[in-house]
Amino acid sequence: VGIYATRNACSRVSDAGLSTASFVSNMSMGYSGNLGFPMPSDWAIDQIKTINVGSGSGLIEIDNDISSGRESGQKSYNPVPAKEDLDVAFDQTWADELTKDIQTYFDSIGIPEEGPPDSWPWPGKTKYTTSYCVKFMLSWDTLFTSLARMLKMRKALIQTSAIWELRHFNITNIEDLSVPKVNDNFSDACVYDYHNDGVLPDWVTEWGNKLTTLDDCSTGVGQIFGRRAIKARNHAIDLGLLDEAKRDATKDADVWAVWEKLHFNQSYNISTVPFMHILHAMEKGMARPGLTTSEADTEKLLQYYQGDTAEAAQQAKLRMGMYRIIEDKYQSVFRKYL
Known part of the structure; x- marks a missing residue:
């Protein structure tokens, strides 16, 4: 079970035994929960900066995150057929x-x-x-x-x-x-x-x-x-x-x-x-x-x-x-x- 929140909220939820990993919204300094609080001990991903990628009409804004190694991210995806026996389109x-x-x-x-x-x-x-x-x-x-x-x-x-x-x-x-x-x-x-x-x-x-x-x-x-x-x-x-x-x-x-x-x-x-x-x-x-x-x-x-x-x-x-x-x-x- 993961949590995405400020340093303070992540730490408190983790300390209560309700989560196993934290995604810290660290760049959002408008949150009081990021001011003066240490990083949670179980942090997995840290959102540190917003950066621009591309140019002109293709310019988009994305988050730059770092990983502690607790969560390595997803590198590939192999979909598994649904096992729920759902109906399909009529031939x-x-x-x-x-x-x-x-x-x-x-x-x-x-x-x-x-x-x-x-x-x-x-x-x-x-x-x-x-x-x-x-x-x-x-x-x-x-x-x-x-x-x-x-x-x-x-x-x-x-x-x-x-x-x-x-x-x-x-x-x-x-x-x-x-x-x-x-x-x-x-x-x-x-x-x-x-x-x-x-x-x-x-x-x-x-x-x-x-x-x-x-x-x-x-x-x-x-x-x-x-x-x-x-x-x-x-x-x-x-x-x-x-x-x-x-x-x-x-x-x-x-x-x-x-x-x-x-x-x-x-x-x-x-x-x-x-x-x-x-x-x-x-x-x-x-x-x-x-x-x-x-x-x-x-x-x-x-x-x-x-x-x-x-x-x-x-x-x-x-x-x-x-x-x-x-x-x-x-x-x-x-x-x-x-």
Whole structure:
């Protein structure tokens, strides 16, 4: 354990047995701890002077340090491959194969390439095809990968939740529905109307006078509520995973600020998905999702993303099929060989 400080601070910390070597900021005479105090007995590096190196636009200022021999410094660096089994980028040469695998699986569970799942209890249609959703997922692979590596969780968990929701985005004509809110565009329009006092873009005004009072709804790629996103991101801030100001889910202004980002900013929405999983794990008394999360717990996390209901539990079993394709056939192989 080392310390970088003045002579006095280094000596006191060393004498207390809390350090084994000192890097002394000796040239900083503005520190009172350097005035009249001896060098610490365990000094390893002594910062003695600032010098200039180079000239013209290449001129830089560096510190000139001396060594007691206790620490010889680093002369070479040979990186050792990480042993944490972190996810890596998707090999895009396998994009067509992945698309076919997911299309085949979705067909097998009643979700055709186009249109809604056969199991839906209402007539309607979805906005995006299966192949479009896979292409979208791969176009954001850099973000999915960085989130998985930063948070040390499986990329397939983040991808499955986001892309499953995107594939189920409903755009059924509200005239054909007894419950208009199943149309995701309509719900978004109602929230936009609520927070903007009638100043509306074209995609909202097309609904005419059919809009209802709705201050929040699931929106964007991962279909996330504004209030739940606030809770999830605040929890991530508390864990030191996010560096941003907290929001208040009881304030309309904060709900709108977050909902607007979730709706219009795809990167923000995707980046919120793993924090939703971390929040759900905390709320349900589960371990935080990680690199060794079991299949049983992964299925639970996929369930809680949709809700704690029998229907969500059944949907989670279907989502696990997509998860296994991405994780078992592709990402686990890429981690081993790429």
